[in-house]
Amino acid sequence: MSHLPRGPQGRLRTTYKFLARPVEFLFRCADTYGDVFNMPMYNGDVVVAGSPASVQDVMTAPPETFLPYTLKSVASLLGEHSLLMLSGERHRRERKLLTPPFHGDRMRAYAAIMADTAARRLAEAARAPRAIAQEVMQAISLDVILRAVFGVDEPHRMRAFARAVIAMGDAVTPALAFLPLLQRELGGLGPYARFRRRVEDLEALFREQIARARAAPGDDILSLMVSARYDDGSAMSDQAIFDELRTLLFAGHETTALALTWALDHVHRHPEVLARLRDEIDALGPEPDPERLAALPYLDAVCKETLRLYPLVTEVPRLVARPFRLGEHELQPGTGVAACILLVHHRPDLYPEPSRFKPERFLERRFSPFEHLPFGGGNRRCIGAAFAMFEMKIVLGTALSAWQLRLLDERPPRPVRRNVTLGPSGGVPIALRARERGALRAA
Numbered sequence: 241m242s243h244l245p246r247g248p249q250g251r252l253r254t255t256y257k258f259l260a261r262p263v264e265f266l267f268r269c270a271d272t273y274g275d276v277f278n279m280p281m282y283n284g285d286v287v288v289a290g291s292p293a294s295v296q297d298v299m300t301a302p303p304e305t306f307l308p309y310t311l312k313s314v315a316s317l318l319g320e321h322s323l324l325m326l327s328g329e330r331h332r333r334e335r336k337l338l339t340p341p342f343h344g345d346r347m348r349a350y351a352a353i354m355a356d357t358a359a360r361r362l363a364e365a366a367r368a369p370r371a372i373a374q375e376v377m378q379a380i381s382l383d384v385i386l387r388a389v390f391g392v393d394e395p396h397r398m399r400a401f402a403r404a405v406i407a408m409g410d411a412v413t414p415a416l417a418f419l420p421l422l423q424r425e426l427g428g429l430g431p432y433a434r435f436r437r438r439v440e441d442l443e444a445l446f447r448e449q450i451a452r453a454r455a456a457p458g459d460d461i462l463s464l465m466v467s468a469r470y471d472d473g474s475a476m477s478d479q480a481i482f483d484e485l486r487t488l489l490f491a492g493h494e495t496t497a498l499a500l501t502w503a504l505d506h507v508h509r510h511p512e513v514l515a516r517l518r519d520e521i522d523a524l525g526p527e528p529d530p531e532r533l534a535a536l537p538y539l540d541a542v543c544k545e546t547l548r549l550y551p552l553v554t555e556v557p558r559l560v561a562r563p564f565r566l567g568e569h570e571l572q573p574g575t576g577v578a579a580c581i582l583l584v585h586h587r588p589d590l591y592p593e594p595s596r597f598k599p600e601r602f603l604e605r606r607f608s609p610f611e612h613l614p615f616g617g618g619n620r621r622c623i624g625a626a627f628a629m630f631e632m633k634i635v636l637g638t639a640l641s642a643w644q645l646r647l648l649d650e651r652p653p654r655p656v657r658r659n660v661t662l663g664p665s666g667g668v669p670i671a672l673r674a675r676e677r678g679a680l681r682a683a
């Protein structure tokens with residue numbers, strides 16, 4: 241049995257290439273070294289698992305096999321109570337408390353918020369001759385999180401939150417997210433000190449919102465968190481609620497916005513896809529019911545294919561805590577292992593012509609959780625997966641039903657890192673015009 245498989249050499253060089261050009265770099269490594277290879281990163285070795293079988297090994301291992309890999313690099317960005325930082329019993333307990341609001345009837349109750357928000361933000365964007373799709377989608381996903389998760393509703397508080405969240409997001413560069421070395425205050429100077437100040441601004445707003453939810457609970461997820469009890473009857477502390485809210489924002493707002501931006505771009509570069517999608521959406525009538533939009537099969541396939549082609553998160557890492565067998569390799573504690581979503585999603589044996597956008601694939605066959613995994617898997621699978629898919633379908637459906645969209649840049653965008661996620665370069669400039677039926681509705 242061999243230990244670490246062969247892979248690229250040089251820690252700094254590998255880290256740089258992985259941060260700067262993740263897609264090209266990972267594809268090249270897979271071509272050269274195969275399905276499973278070692279990446280010597282600046283802060284330790286990470287074994288990349290790029291086949292469904294190796295991903296299955298990672299996702300089905302007993303939970304105590306791993307610790308969160310992020311422990312080393314993202315802990316100080318998210319807070320020690322964040323779900324992303326927890327492991328073992330605390331992780332299981334916290335997930336049990338936080339998962340239900342993002343599913344079933346509770347999630348469906350947010351359909352109207354999603355559709356209203358999309359309609360309002362798109363109408364605003366259409367007033368200018370040019371808009372950046374990523375900014376519009378970010379405004380929508382942020383409004384949705386603020387309303388559905390935080391229960392913020394008054395326009396002036398939404399604006400204050402939005403300013404603080406965007407300022408905090410802008411302060412997290414890829415280097416800051418991946419390199420703990422940079423996470424030092426340096427006497428109030430430098431990127432980390434700036435990030436800390438922005439966290440404090442946001443924390444002040446959060447504390448007020450937590451107090452409001454305690455005084456007058458609403459239908460939002462924060463109100464559920466405030467009143468939720470663990471199995472032993474205890475409640476979440478304010479600090480734990482704050483860290484979880486920050487995590488939900490970090491994990492949920494930009495990811496959904498970038499997925500929607502990619503979807504708009506792909507759909508408008510493939511007229512046959514756009515035509516088929518419009519037919520499906522238009523069959524629901526001029527003001528489609530958001531829940532019915534979320535049930536449309538082709539729209540669902542378009543969202544899945546979007547998340548396949550450029551998964552927002554290219555790989556999900558874990559830190560090996562107990563000796564772990566990955567195929568023929570025995571990995572020792574302290575090694576990182578990453579289920580590589582990007583590589584699995586581009587395997588020609590699973591997805592013929594993998595670089596082409598072909599939503600039909602998802603109507604023609606079903607993929608296992610180790611073949612299509614944009615939301616990761618196992619006991620750490622994204623708790624917002626159903627919510628994000630629901631929101632993507634409602635926002636995309638609402639947009640295509642009412643608006644004619646034109647891409648202003650003929651060149652397709654390149655996938656580039658924005659902190660840990662993979663977004664389209666340039667943010668996708670667009671122009672919006674009301675469709676006949678949209679114009680009738682506005683009249």
Ligand code: HEM
Pocket residue numbers: 323324335389487488489491492493495496499547552553556557614615616617618619620621622623624625627628629
């Ligand atoms: C298209 C949108 C989204 C994508 C692509 C996405 C993707 C992911 C991925 C890949 C992971 C890591 C899973 C793993 O380690 O196996 C994750 C974790 C997580 N996501 Fe999402 N996510 C999205 C939206 C959301 C939303 C809307 C929320 C909540 C508002 C959310 C909350 C979380 C949380 C809390 C975790 C940590 C789970 C844990 O460690 O137990 N995500 N997400």
